[in-house]
Amino acid sequence: MIKLSEIDVNLLVVFDLLYQEQNTQRVALRLGLTQPAVSHALKRLRILLGDELFERTSKGLMPTPLATRLHPPIAEALARLQETLNRPEDFDPAVSERTFNIAMTDIGEIVFLPRLLQRLAREAPGIALSTVRSQQEDLKREMEEGRIDLAIGLIPQLGAGFYQQGLFVQRYVCLMRADHPLAAGEFDLDAFAAAQHAVVVARGTGHGIVEEQLARSRISRPIRLELPHFAAVPYIVSSTDLVVTVTDKLTEATRERFRLAVREHPVPFPEIPINLFWHRRFHQDAGNRWLRGLIFEMFAE
DSSP states (O other): OOGGGGGGHHHHHHHHHHHOOHHHHHHHHHHHHHHHHHHHHHHHHHHHHHHHHHETTTTEOOOEHHHHHHHHHHHHHHHHHHHTTOOOOOOOOTTTOOEEEEEHHHHHHHHHHHHHHHHHHHHHHOOOEEEEOOOOHHHHHHHHHSOOEEEEEOOOTTTTEEEEEEEEOOOEEEEEEEEEETSSSOOHHHHHSOOEEEEETTTTTTTTTHHHHHHHHHHHOOOOEESSOOHHHHHTTTSSSOOOEEHHHHHHHHHHTTTTTEEOSSSSSOOEEEEEEEEGGTTHHHHHHHHHHHHHHOOOO
16 A cells, blocks of 8 residues: 655656656656656656556557556646645635634724724625733633734733734823813823823723823822723713823824813823734734734824
8 A cells, every 4th residue: 555655746746747748858848857857756656656657659658557547636636736735815805704803902992993994894895803802811822722813902911922013102191171171271290180080990901001100100189980991981071070091092083073182191101002913823814914914004103
């Protein structure tokens, strides 16, 4: 019994071409080999299969009965292997109905999704998105396993095994209603500390840097509301006297709709890099490449 591990695929390629050309010199030209190399390959095949395979006649090399039986399945197998190894792109966004899972915060949903969904509606109407929240270790595992395709944000724990691409940096500012008493005039540390505040405690996100920086600066302020997420912030501050520390991207997306005022923050916070992450297992995945390319094109600064 002949085992596949004993067969050099190149021998089968030579066999297929010899069957077609019936001439070792023409086969050598097609493969870019010397004629002795082709003859040597034929000798190896004869030993392997226990048959002459091709006999010299006045018309050239003619296949033996065994070679005639073997050629159709071997030619078909080689064609399928060639097609498999040179497969066309198997992802067409215009007709795909794939669902992509993206890990992002609620700020990310506000900043990215409206524009991204509009673009998908025009160019990839069958594509669906699902946003997820995932804790640090869960996120790594779920991206490794392919349950989450991409992640967007400040996610330092995604190191080894992950690719990342910078999108933009965020600054922290103060957000309040447009007719707030502090919306005009001087807005310094004393005014900030005296204001009534809403605080977002978004666990598992980079927003913790805000409270850490304020604690190091020993700035105390009256907190009237704590929230676990950002989505409700524009609704709340637009109809109260509360001031909230948020990213400039959130203010860009909401200030006009909710008639909000933005003030430069009196506390010097570091800028926050927002990156796009994907696992190396899916670096060559056609759909993953397309979506991350689209996100980078639309949002990178």
